[in-house]
Amino acid sequence: MPSHHPARSRRSTERKGDLRERAILDTCEALLAHKGYNAMTVGDIAQGAGITRGALYFYFGSKQEVVVALVARTVEHLWERSRTTAQTDEPRQAIAEAMQRTVELWNEHGLVMRTAIDLSLTVPEIGELWSHTADLFITAITAVLERAGIQAGTEPEQASAMARALCWMIERTFYHASQESRETLQGASATCEHIWLTSAGLTT
Amino acid sequence: MPSHHPARSRRSTERKGDLRERAILDTCEALLAHKGYNAMTVGDIAQGAGITRGALYFYFGSKQEVVVALVARTVEHLWERSRTTAQTDEPRQAIAEAMQRTVELWNEHGLVMRTAIDLSLTVPEIGELWSHTADLFITAITAVLERAGIQAGTEPEQASAMARALCWMIERTFYHASQESRETLQGASATCEHIWLTSAGLTT
């Protein structure tokens, strides 16, 4: 990998390699979509990016590394968005907004997110990335639950544990629904929102 | 041709192969536990079962087939148990019993169940097996919700969709918790049970 983190040194021109690297990740994403991780070979990716296998190994050490970089790119984007999104104090509204945002995320990045989940177990770096992402969600859900009056704490029926279960519910439900259609995903989101509301004691 | 041993000779001989087949699946399960699916090779399995690779291919056509058979064996066992377990009418008790049973299942077969979930996407047969298993759970949860007064139907806030979301919540929560410890799993179960009860409107 040539570019580590060159944030401070401003480069005059964008190196050819930066372009290639993006082409590689884009190709990888496309291949993931219609071949899946296992069927996709390093040769396929290289070919799609317009170079030979040998050249690809100049950028990434393995197929896994390519996918890790792809997941990192996407996840970075998620963090970015969740950081710049306004937080609402009113629980009901906060929940509605969170679910809406999550639907958008899955509509846009469902494929990579599903891949990240699938590879979490086998590729430690991806596991790391994804578990960090999940923690962001769990923290956010916990905050909403507490603001809605659920007792804070880590015991099974307190906010923290409930938030974790709700997070997994949303992850898994969206994982499946996003494979179907946007309509399915929207419906699944409504169901999750309803359960979240009920769990928060906001059933009016 | 006349059959000289009418009743008694049914399945009299257990072939040597039946023993080997079991040895292969057992070895596979053991290897999955401390190497994981990808790292485990056909040679490893054969060696563990005391035969060569070539001989293993007499029993199974591929590594995937071995794992499919292993999952099938386990899942068969799940179905068996859920069929012979008494169903309770009282919702609260039904939920408590279902959760207890599920904890036991994951304690006993967590490894294979996690494997099944991981491979659902990439191995169609396993996907089939697992989705059928999930359907059993979803149907059961739906029934309990309806008995508790939740409106029947498939709209986002009706019993069927809610049961699906709750099923995924339990699956994913148990998937993670069963990797930790029995205590973690027990706590996670309590949390899921609480959310299920709340969703069913049984919060007294």
Add this chain to the structure above:
DNA sequence: GATAAAAATCTACACTGTGTAGACTTTCTG
């Protein structure tokens, strides 16, 4: 208990995909 079919096992090989080595070409930079 001899024997032939079936069941089980082995060795050897062809194939696919991975990752590495080293030579070569292009693109910067002073």
Add this chain to the structure above:
DNA sequence: CAGAAAGTCTACACAGTGTAGATTTTTATC
């Protein structure tokens, strides 16, 4: 424009897979 850095290629060694065919063991039958 010359040397360095970046990028690319071909060729090779290696892992694991699945198959072919010969060979041995087990089982059923007379």
